[in-house]
Amino acid sequence: xxxxxxxxxxxxxxxxxxxxxxxxxxxxxxxxxxxxxxxxxxxxxxxxxxxxxxxxxxxxxxxxxxxxxxxxxxxxxxxxxxxxxxxxxxxxxxxxxxxxxxxxxxxxxxxxxxxxxxxxxxxxxxxxxxxxxxxxxxxxxxxxxxxxxxxxxxxxxxxxxxxxxxxxxxxxxxxxxxxxxxxxxxxxxxxxxxxxxxxxxxxxxxxxxxxxxxxxxxxxxxxxxxxxxxxxxxxxxxxxxxxxxxxxxxxxxxxxxxxxxxxxxxxxxxxxxxxxxxxxxxxxxxxxxxxxxxxxxxxxxxxxxxxxxxxxxxxxxxxxxxxxxxxxxxxxxxxxxxxxxxxxxxx
Amino acid sequence: xxxxxxxxxxxxxxxxxxxxxxxxxxxxxxxxxxxxxxxxxxxxxxxxxxxxxxxxxxxxxxxxxxxxxxxxxxxxxxxxxxxxxxxxxxxxxxxxxxxxxxxxxxxxxxxxxxxxxxxxxxxxxxxxxxxxxxxxxxxxxxxxxxxxxxxxxxxxxxxxxxxxxxxxxxxxxxxxxxxxxxxxxxxxxxxxxxxxxxxxxxxxxxxxxxxxxxxxxxxxxxxxxxxxxxxxxxxxxxxxxxxxxxxxxxxxxxxxxxxxxxxxxxxxxxxxxxxxxxxxxxxxxxxxxxxxxxxxxxxxxxxxxxxxxxx
Numbered sequence: 283x284x285x286x287x288x289x290x291x292x293x294x295x296x297x298x299x300x301x302x303x304x305x306x307x308x309x310x311x312x313x314x315x316x317x318x319x320x321x322x323x324x325x326x327x328x329x330x331x332x333x334x335x336x337x338x339x340x341x342x343x344x345x346x347x348x349x350x351x352x353x354x355x356x357x358x359x360x361x362x363x364x365x366x367x368x369x370x371x372x373x374x375x376x377x378x379x380x381x382x383x384x385x386x387x388x389x390x391x392x393x394x395x396x397x398x399x400x401x402x403x404x405x406x407x408x409x410x411x412x413x414x415x416x417x418x419x420x421x422x423x424x425x426x427x428x429x430x431x432x433x434x435x436x437x438x439x440x441x442x443x444x445x446x447x448x449x450x451x452x453x454x455x456x457x458x459x460x461x462x463x464x465x466x467x468x469x470x471x472x473x474x475x476x477x478x479x480x481x482x483x484x485x486x487x488x489x490x491x492x493x494x495x496x497x498x499x500x501x502x503x504x505x506x507x508x509x510x511x512x513x514x515x516x517x518x519x520x521x522x523x524x525x526x527x528x529x530x531x532x533x534x535x536x537x538x539x540x541x542x543x544x545x546x547x548x549x550x551x552x553x554x555x556x557x558x559x560x561x562x563x564x565x566x567x568x569x570x571x572x573x574x575x576x577x578x579x580x581x582x583x584x585x586x587x588x589x590x591x592x593x594x595x596x597x598x599x600x601x602x603x604x605x606x607x608x609x610x611x612x613x614x615x616x617x618x619x620x621x622x623x624x625x626x627x628x629x
Numbered sequence: 630x631x632x633x634x635x636x637x638x639x640x641x642x643x644x645x646x647x648x649x650x651x652x653x654x655x656x657x658x659x660x661x662x663x664x665x666x667x668x669x670x671x672x673x674x675x676x677x678x679x680x681x682x683x684x685x686x687x688x689x690x691x692x693x694x695x696x697x698x699x700x701x702x703x704x705x706x707x708x709x710x711x712x713x714x715x716x717x718x719x720x721x722x723x724x725x726x727x728x729x730x731x732x733x734x735x736x737x738x739x740x741x742x743x744x745x746x747x748x749x750x751x752x753x754x755x756x757x758x759x760x761x762x763x764x765x766x767x768x769x770x771x772x773x774x775x776x777x778x779x780x781x782x783x784x785x786x787x788x789x790x791x792x793x794x795x796x797x798x799x800x801x802x803x804x805x806x807x808x809x810x811x812x813x814x815x816x817x818x819x820x821x822x823x824x825x826x827x828x829x830x831x832x833x834x835x836x837x838x839x840x841x842x843x844x845x846x847x848x849x850x851x852x853x854x855x856x857x858x859x860x861x862x863x864x865x866x867x868x869x870x871x872x873x874x875x876x877x878x879x880x881x882x883x884x885x886x887x888x889x890x891x892x893x894x895x896x897x898x899x900x901x902x903x904x905x906x907x908x909x910x911x912x913x914x915x916x917x918x919x920x921x922x923x924x925x926x927x928x929x930x931x932x933x934x935x936x937x938x939x940x
Contacts, residue, residue, distance in 0.1 A: 342839055372845030380843040387836040392858050392933060401845050401854075436933045453844070 290316040295353030297338045304566045306374030308334045310517040323508035331517040332497045336463050376406040379454030383466040385446035389438040395449050396434030421452040421456045444475035465497045501544050513537050516562050516573035533601035535578045554590040641919040648915035663708035663902050670747020703911030707900045715909035727938040732878045733814035740818040767819025772878045775812045776885040798887040809886045817871045863878035865929050869922035
């Protein structure tokens with residue numbers, strides 16, 4: 283892991299939601315750092331709390347029913363959970379930009395694309411309307427949409443999905459933020475467009491030097507983009523480290539389960555994939571032991587009783603698994619084996 | 630946009646022709662005719678009168694004459710009122726009715742949008758609960774009840790304070806117009822409030838409003854530029870039918886407040902089977918409504934680019 287400056291440091295973030303069924307503990311004590319110019323990928327299945335984590339930092343979860351019960355998110359010495367204004371200006375849209383999953387519904391249908399991009403500049407930079415519009419045209423050209431001047435005066439329904447996502451990126455980068463949060467930016471797009479969008483993001487990152495927090499459940503996207511990876515499960519980080527650590531030296535059974543569930547060229551097209559049996563625990567009453575206990579092929583007795591903490595398994599590589607405890611006598615199968623040949627393939 | 634407007638105008642013209650034809654058929658299907666109200670009339674006099682008014686001609690021929698005259702803007706002469714052209718009646722009564730109706734619509738639309746947005750903002754809190762209770766009342770109570778109650782309240786208030794700010798009945802000054810148009814617009818306003826509330830709640834939870842928040846826009850800007858404009862679309866759609874509801878409801882309110890609008894003539898004409906007045910007022914009213922609906926459509930196109938550019 284490199285020694286670059288930390289731009290965002292999140293400490294012990296906990297988020298709950300009141301529902302008719304009770305309190306959902308969506309995020310249960312998450313801590314991580316985002317470094318300048320690097321990409322942090324947050325992966326995990328639906329409902330694991332990855333989007334809620336970033337949205338609560340951005341103040342986008344509806345409150346009520348949502349509630350941030352503990353935690354800090356330090357940006358330039360200021361806690362964003364408590365105060366979103368830095369020097370009288372909202373950090374959202376200026377210092378931190380955000381791109382969402384579905385570009386078709388994430389843009390205002392009754393405003394032109396140009397106006398929507400220009401708006402950010404008017405609000406945060408004090409640009410005049412015409413200045414901001416001129417800059418918006420440049421930004422549209424920057425995200426490689428041809429005929430930018432004409433496109434700026436068009437409405438979202440006149441754009442394709444890929445172009446809308448490019449516009450979203452242009453909009454979120456308008457004020458040159460130091461962090462870009464991309465919440466499943468390619469999930470709603472088809473595969474060729476996905477690749478273009480990811481390339482665009484990487485090129486822009488090289489050019490502007492911003493940090494990217496990439497939320498996704500697509501490990502292929504992670505492999506392409508990320509420097510660091512954070513695997514979330516049931517509202518907690520279960521493993522974190524560099525991309526090589528997590529992909530090739532996976533130290534948590536859940537990470538390995540995810541890898542085994544992913545199609546790979548080696549296994550061939552006719553090979554069945556290995557799903558992870560069962561479903562995530564009920565977050566109304568999270569289990570007292572390990573959240574993955576019920577589904578884990580390596581589960582031990584103590585996993586049910588004792589909640590594992592994040593254990594160091596290498597330089598900046600952590601795993602929330604009792605198997606990694608110094609006193610554990612068991613070996614983690616699949617460790618150091620890139621393609622997980624040792625995990626039995628179910629038929 | 631121009632093509633869109635022309636298309637709508639053509640549709641409107643066809644609609645007016647339908648209204649005219651339907652009214653004509655309905656009139657002639659009703660038993661009796663304008664002369665049947667007259668006292669003891671010898672068959673000879675009756676024949677003479679029929680010949681004079683063209684009532685002895687075949688119905689198809691009458692229909693043709695009616696259409697040709699109407700196309701030239703001539704609705705004929707009243708059967709029952711001496712020397713009164715239908716056009717005179719329209720010229721006299723319509724501006725009054727239209728003023729009342731338009732005021733009521735403006736009041737209903739502004740009130741509905743504001744109250745709807747307010748209740749959505751204070752969802753499930755006191756202002757929402759109180760307003761939504763009143764809305765149910767406004768929707769379920771017919772306008773003639775409000776008219777009578779409003780008038781009674783005015784009488785009491787004027788008697789108690791000793792001077793008349795809002796007159797109890799009649800027409801002429803702005804003060805005469807306030808209470809009747811409020812009463813007339815009340816039901817529609819209640820309906821629009823409900824519509825606006827649900828639309829606003831829907832828009833508040835959309836992805837693009839979340840995007841707007843993620844851009845760090847001030848709440849007032851998010852409300853005006855991202856929520857209100859999108860939430861207002863369904864309200865604009867129902868404004869057309871709402872105008873129809875208000876203008877027809879206007880007849881009753883005109884009677885209660887003794888307003889010299891078209892309503893009075895219309896009701897009288899129906900009772901006396903005054904063919905020309907009925908058809909004249911109906912067709913004219915119909916054309917007015919169609920025009921209002923077209924204007925609503927054009928406004929809708931201005932607000933929603935998807936309608937404007939795809940049509």
